[in-house]
Amino acid sequence: MFLREIELLKDRIEDAHSYPFTIPTIQTLTSIVLAEPVSFFIGENGTGKSTLLEAIAYQCEFNTAGGGVNNTYEVNSTESSLGNYLRLSWLPKIKQGFFLRAESYFQFASHLDQLAEEDPTFQYHGYGGKSLHEQSHGESFLSLFLNRFGSRGIYLLDEPEAALSPARQLAFLRLIHQLVQTRKAQFIIATHSPILLGYPNAHIFSFDEQAIEKIEYEDTDHYRITKGFLNGRERYLQELFRADYDE
Ligand SMILES: Nc1ncnc2c1ncn2[C@@H]1O[C@H](COP(=O)(O)OP(=O)(O)OP(=O)(O)O)[C@@H](O)[C@H]1O
Numbered sequence: 412m413f414l415r416e417i418e419l420l421k422d423r424i425e426d427a428h429s430y431p432f433t434i435p436t437i438q439t440l441t442s443i444v445l446a447e448p449v450s451f452f453i454g455e456n457g458t459g460k461s462t463l464l465e466a467i468a469y470q471c472e473f474n475t476a477g478g479g480v481n482n483t484y485e486v487n488s489t490e491s492s493l494g495n496y497l498r499l500s501w502l503p504k505i506k507q508g509f510f511l512r513a514e515s516y517f518q519f520a521s522h523l524d525q526l527a528e529e530d531p532t533f534q535y536h537g538y539g540g541k542s543l544h545e546q547s548h549g550e551s552f553l554s555l556f557l558n559r560f561g562s563r564g565i566y567l568l569d570e571p572e573a574a575l576s577p578a579r580q581l582a583f584l585r586l587i588h589q590l591v592q593t594r595k596a597q598f599i600i601a602t603h604s605p606i607l608l609g610y611p612n613a614h615i616f617s618f619d620e621q622a623i624e625k626i627e628y629e630d631t632d633h634y635r636i637t638k639g640f641l642n643g644r645e646r647y648l649q650e651l652f653r654a655d656y657d658e
Pocket residue numbers: 430434454455456457458459460461462463
């Protein structure tokens with residue numbers, strides 16, 4: 412583990428009435444203590460998970476459009492609106508790692524193609540040996556995970572499940588486990604996947620209330636809704652569609 416605490420520097424905030432300080436979870440944030448190598452951010456759409464993850468990436472000096480410290484490309488890289496208001500506490504401090512966001516993955520793949528064009532020795536080294544554009548979305552995601560996540564580092568992932576089949580999500584869990592065990596890697600993952608959330612001993616931070624709070628796996632909607640659905644699909648669907656018939 413490397414990153415121990417994320418603090419919001421409230422004294423620096425000049426305009427509390429503008430984005431991102433209008434997001435309830437950011438408004439109420441003081442600090443998040445990270446005590447396990449794998450932490451998850453969960454919550455409804457729009458509750459601030461990506462905003463916080465991007466700000467952490469900014470403080471890690473990763474490209475906020477996705478990538479590591481060395482991936483300086485401008486395409487869609489955004490000025491993190493929250494980044495300057497965070498303080499990260501490290502023990503020990505590291506620079507290695509990666510920020511992955513599903514939404515700008517395409518640009519990241521193009522950035523690698525450009526590197527390959529400019530430097531014939533690059534050969535997609537660390538990225539599976541060929542352009543990420545020449546692999547399916549899911550294949551290239553897993554290829555990136557397998558090849559680029561090889562060293563000790565901190566990995567910030569925004570909805571990595573987006574392209575992964577259930578079987579590949581399991582493969583990804585295994586990879587996380589290997590990296591945590593052998594390289595002491597640390598992961599902070601924003602996700603909606605009940606499979607990924609099942610990682611043992613992970614700390615899950617919910618953004619669903621006013622304040623970010625820790626929640627047990629079995630208490631998450633992801634677990635309860637998925638379990639309810641799978642345990643009695645027909646009954647569940649009847650209930651779900653009942654309103655349509657009643658109207
Ligand atoms: N650049 C921006 N300017 C103003 N508002 C923004 C900006 N980016 C995001 N928001 C708003 O901030 C809120 C939080 O967005 P964010 O992307 O952090 O949510 P999220 O929890 O990651 O959601 P999802 O699960 O859908 O990815 C949303 O209401 C969003 O519309």
